[in-house]
Amino acid sequence: MSLTTAHSVVAPSANSKRIAGAIIIAYALISIVPLLWIFATSFKTPPDSIAYPPKILFQPSLEGYCNLFTTRTRQTPEYINSLGPATTFCDETTRKRNMVIAGPSNFLPRFVNSLIIAFGSTFCAVFLGTLSAYGFSRFKVPLADDLLFFILSTRFMPPIAVAIPIYLMYRELGLSDTALGMILLYTAVNVSLAVWLLKGFIDEIPREYEEAAMIDGYTRLQAFWRTVLPQATTGIAATAIFCLIFAWNEYAFAALLTSGTAQTAPPFIPTIIGEGGQDWPAVAAGTTIFLVPILVFTILLRKQLLRGITFGAVRK
Amino acid sequence: MSMTKPVKRKSRWPAWARRGLMENIATALIALGFLMLFQPFALSLYTYSFITMLAGTVMFIIVSKFPE
Amino acid sequence: MTARPVPPLARDAVQINSIVETIQVTEVGLTMLNRTADSVARATPEPLARKVRGISDKGLAWLFISPTILLLLAINIFPLFWAIYLSFTNYRANRPGEVVKNLGFANYQRILGDKDIWIAMQTTAHFVFWTILLQTVIGFTLAWLIDRKFRGHAFWTTIILVPMMLSPAVVGNFWRFLYEPQIGLFAYAISFVTGIPATHIEMLSNVSLAPWSIVIVDTWMWTPYVMLICLAGLRSIPEYIYEAAEVDRASNWRQFWSITLPMALPFIMLAVLFRGIENFKMFDMVNLLTGGGPGSTTEVASITLKRQAFESWRTGYSSAFAIILFVAVFGLANIYVKALNKVKQR
Numbered sequence: 001m002s003l004t005t006a007h008s009v010v011a012p013s014a015n016s017k018r019i020a021g022a023i024i025i026a027y028a029l030i031s032i033v034p035l036l037w038i039f040a041t042s043f044k045t046p047p048d049s050i051a052y053p054p055k056i057l058f059q060p061s062l063e064g065y066c067n068l069f070t071t072r073t074r075q076t077p078e079y080i081n082s083l084g085p086a087t088t089f090c091d092e093t094t095r096k097r098n099m100v101i102a103g104p105s106n107f108l109p110r111f112v113n114s115l116i117i118a119f120g121s122t123f124c125a126v127f128l129g130t131l132s133a134y135g136f137s138r139f140k141v142p143l144a145d146d147l148l149f150f151i152l153s154t155r156f157m158p159p160i161a162v163a164i165p166i167y168l169m170y171r172e173l174g175l176s177d178t179a180l181g182m183i184l185l186y187t188a189v190n191v192s193l194a195v196w197l198l199k200g201f202i203d204e205i206p207r208e209y210e211e212a213a214m215i216d217g218y219t220r221l222q223a224f225w226r227t228v229l230p231q232a233t234t235g236i237a238a239t240a241i242f243c244l245i246f247a248w249n250e251y252a253f254a255a256l257l258t259s260g261t262a263q264t265a266p267p268f269i270p271t272i273i274g275e276g277g278q279d280w281p282a283v284a285a286g287t288t289i290f291l292v293p294i295l296v297f298t299i300l301l302r303k304q305l306l307r308g309i310t311f312g313a314v315r316k
Numbered sequence: 317m318s319m320t321k322p323v324k325r326k327s328r329w330p331a332w333a334r335r336g337l338m339e340n341i342a343t344a345l346i347a348l349g350f351l352m353l354f355q356p357f358a359l360s361l362y363t364y365s366f367i368t369m370l371a372g373t374v375m376f377i378i379v380s381k382f383p384e
Numbered sequence: 385m386t387a388r389p390v391p392p393l394a395r396d397a398v399q400i401n402s403i404v405e406t407i408q409v410t411e412v413g414l415t416m417l418n419r420t421a422d423s424v425a426r427a428t429p430e431p432l433a434r435k436v437r438g439i440s441d442k443g444l445a446w447l448f449i450s451p452t453i454l455l456l457l458a459i460n461i462f463p464l465f466w467a468i469y470l471s472f473t474n475y476r477a478n479r480p481g482e483v484v485k486n487l488g489f490a491n492y493q494r495i496l497g498d499k500d501i502w503i504a505m506q507t508t509a510h511f512v513f514w515t516i517l518l519q520t521v522i523g524f525t526l527a528w529l530i531d532r533k534f535r536g537h538a539f540w541t542t543i544i545l546v547p548m549m550l551s552p553a554v555v556g557n558f559w560r561f562l563y564e565p566q567i568g569l570f571a572y573a574i575s576f577v578t579g580i581p582a583t584h585i586e587m588l589s590n591v592s593l594a595p596w597s598i599v600i601v602d603t604w605m606w607t608p609y610v611m612l613i614c615l616a617g618l619r620s621i622p623e624y625i626y627e628a629a630e631v632d633r634a635s636n637w638r639q640f641w642s643i644t645l646p647m648a649l650p651f652i653m654l655a656v657l658f659r660g661i662e663n664f665k666m667f668d669m670v671n672l673l674t675g676g677g678p679g680s681t682t683e684v685a686s687i688t689l690k691r692q693a694f695e696s697w698r699t700g701y702s703s704a705f706a707i708i709l710f711v712a713v714f715g716l717a718n719i720y721v722k723a724l725n726k727v728k729q730r
Contacts, residue, residue, distance in 0.1 A: 012532040012533070016532055017532050017533070017534040017535075018534065020529035020530070020532040020534050021532075021534035021535065021536070021537070021540075023526075023529055024526065024529050024530055024534070024537065024540050024541075024544070025540055027526060027544065028540045028543040028544045031543075031544060031546075031547060031604060031607075031608075032543055032546065033569070034547075034555070034558070034559065034562060034569075034604070035546065035547070035550075037562065037569050038555075038558050041561070049567075050567045051567065052566050052567055052572075052582070053572055053582075054567060054568070054569050054572050128451050128452045128455065129452070131447075131448040131449070131451065131452070132448055132449045132451075132452040132453075134448055135444075135445045135446075135448035135449040136449065138445075139441055139442070139444070139445035140445075141445055141449060147449070147453065149721055150453075150456070151452065151453075151456060152717075152721060153714060153717050153721075154456050154460040154461075156661055156713050156714065156716075156717040156720075157460060157464070157710060157713070158664075158665035158667075158686060158689075158706065158709050158710060158713055159665070159667060159686075160665075160667055160686050160689045160690050160693065160706065161467065161665075161689065161706030161707070161709055161710050162460065162463060162464075163693075163694075164467060164470075164477075164693050164699060164702060164703055164706055165462075165463035165464070165466040165467045165470070165703070166459070166463050167477065167694075168466070168477060168699075169462075169463060169466070171477075184455075184459060185459060187455065187459075188455050188456055188458075188459035188460055191452050191455060191456065192456075195452060220441060220444055221444065245549060248551070249550065249551035249552070249553070249554075250551075251551065251552065251553030251554075251667075251668035251671075251672075252667045252668050252671075252686075255553075255668075255671075256690070256694060265554075266551050266553045266554050266668075267553070269554050269557060270553070270554075270557040270672055278560075278561070280561050283557070283558065283561070284558065284561075287554050287555070287557075287558055290551070290554055291550055291551075291554070291555075294549050294550055294551075295546065295549075297549070298542070298545065298546055298549045299542065302541075302542050302545065305545060305612060306612050306613070306615075306616050309609060309612065309613070309658075310613065310616075310654065310724070310727070311724065313654075313724045313725075313727050313728045314613065314616045314651070314654075314727060314728075339722065342718075343719050343722075346715040346716065346718070346719065349712070349715065350712065350715075350716075353505055353509075353712065354505060354506065354508070354509035354512075354513075355509075356506045356509075359497070359499065359502060362496065362502045362505065363496045363497055364496075365496075366492070366496055366708050366711065366712075369711055369712050369715050370711050372715055373711060373714055373715040373718060376715070376718045376719075377718070380718075
């Protein structure tokens with residue numbers, strides 16, 4: 001290490017800063033390459049996507065997105081010529097490959113399923129979580145520590161281990177392959193995170209506000225509604241985004257417990273195939289659409305991220 | 317006063333069964349169970365890994381109720 | 385306060401208690417108290433509120449907590465007990481009509497004596513060990529570098545964090561494309577650097593490379609997680625300790641080993657335990673990337689479990705296996721929560 005000048009760890013030298021910065025930027029750039037590659041592939045034509053060497057510069061095309069939203073059948077050139085002029089861009093690109101659009105693909109319904117299940121379960125988890133977190137934060141609950149541990153421990157259960165009895169249970173109850181069943185399941189998984197995170201947030205709101213409100217003639221419930229909730233908004237929003245991301249990304253339960261009507265996007269995207277194997281531009285297009293909301297949320301959440309991944313234990 | 321022993325704390329809980337110590341033993345037991353589960357050397361160690369982990373976990377839950 | 389049973393006016397004893405506490409404690413309470421008179425006039429209770437007013441704090445606490453507990457009992461604990469029951473039987477989910485026989489501990493004995501499952505455990509061990517080692521070393525190094533607070537560090541940190549927020553399944557699936565021997569970017573980059581022909585880099589179909597393919601993806605994805613927690617650990621070290629060390633003329637090397645590392649250790653433990661638990665039950669990424677193959681070289685415990693439960697439909701047998709995995713995870717989770725509380729006190 002450098003022996004020159006007033007060097008201390010408290011204020012790293014300009015040189016060490018520069019080296020650290022260079023290494024971090026290099027790592028960041030390398031680690032972002034797979035994502036950029038997904039994005040780039042989604043705008044390639046199928047032949048471009050499987051070119052060797054991999055093409056970094058290419059003519060952008062929306063064919064992947066067309067293929068993502070449609071199913072196509074191969075036809076003879078005579079048949080295609082007998083059709084009227086192509087009406088849409090997707091029509092045109094499909095016909096160039098000697099195919100015609102047969103109908104919409106399942107991607108949109110699966111994506112909508114993802115939205116319904118993720119938002120539904122997030123709402124339920126945050127609602128239940130807020131109530132419980134307030135209960136644990138403000139009242140003397142007997143065995144509170146044990147209950148909290150119990151709540152957290154349910155999050156650690158291996159999904160496949162839970163899936164076996166849930167599969168049987170849902171079969172009995174008629175909940176298999178329904179959005180309701182998935183919402184219930186994701187709520188149960190997320191509520192543990194919601195309780196732990198929100199308890200931390202509510203613990204930080206001084207009790208005095210509610211107590212003052214109660215002196216003002218509010219009941220406990222009114223005080224909770226009018227003083228605690230407005231102050232916990234940031235915490236509730238952050239918790240909701242964490243729950244949303246989990247439910248959005250979840251694969252194991254979705255793959256094992258849904259097969260048709262309630263299937264979400266993660267188990268669906270890998271099944272997108274074209275002729276002779278995976279249609280990579282279409283897969284990349286689906287992946288891109290699927291990932292964009294998460295990227296936005298990550299940027300929104302970056303200040304709360306640490307708190308979220310440690311169940312509220314580390315607050316910075 | 318003819319007290320030879322130092323003045324004990326209020327609780328009459330035996331010193332050897334304090335929570336910290338016992339929790340560490342339970343933790344070690346769970347870790348041992350994991351090593352037995354993962355090791356590639358002897359099938360019999362693998363066979364007994366489950367019971368070791370179970371014992372460690374149960375012990376952990378019980379001793380976490382002990383006073384500090 | 386002595387005449388507790390008869391609540392004066394609409395107030396109940398609980399509120400009196402809180403008034404007493406509040407007056408002792410707060411400034412806010414005092415200022416708010418001035419407004420009490422007119423707010424009492426305002427607060428003519430609505431019918432609903434009057435009903436709710438009857439609920440004591442204790443009742444309210446249970447009202448708030450019980451829905452969560454009931455949901456978890458229904459969706460997590462009941463199935464768990466069902467699985468424990470099934471683990472003692474030969475039940476098969478695809479043959480609901482068949483008579484269920486009680487086998488006692490036979491399922492457990494079979495699993496714990498089964499060489500194939502033992503090998504699956506070693507595959508899991510390989511995956512868990514290497515991912516944790518790589519993630520900890522790389523993650524801590526990155527955190528240590530970011531802690532130099534160079535210009536723009538917040539922006540680049542956010543970029544680094546992105547992979548861990550993404551769906552392991554969807555991204556894992558895409559890595560199959562990156563790993564393609566000829567057309568894949570990963571193989572191309574490796575051959576570009578090492579000179580080995582790209583067609584020879586068969587990450588997913590080569591028996592000795594496949595276990596590393598899942599290690600690489602997991603490390604790429606979760607190093608940011610370890611980094612973030614290590615960063616919190618490094619930032620929790622008070623500066624005066626370093627200042628004191630400077631006064632004592634301790635070398636940088638020495639400061640690192642006797643201050644930085646020990647002080648950040650609880651945080652590192654936290655990250656290691658959590659990643660350990662998560663990777664022990666890893667399913668989604670591996671299932672899509674290799675599906676356990678080639679053969680069973682990347683068949684980690686969760687994949688074996690899924691094959692037994694949802695492909696061979698040996699429900700009783702796989703329930704026993706699930707319970708074994710559950711106990712292992714639960715043991716680690718206990719230690720994790722202990723570590724969590726330790727860090728919380730900092």
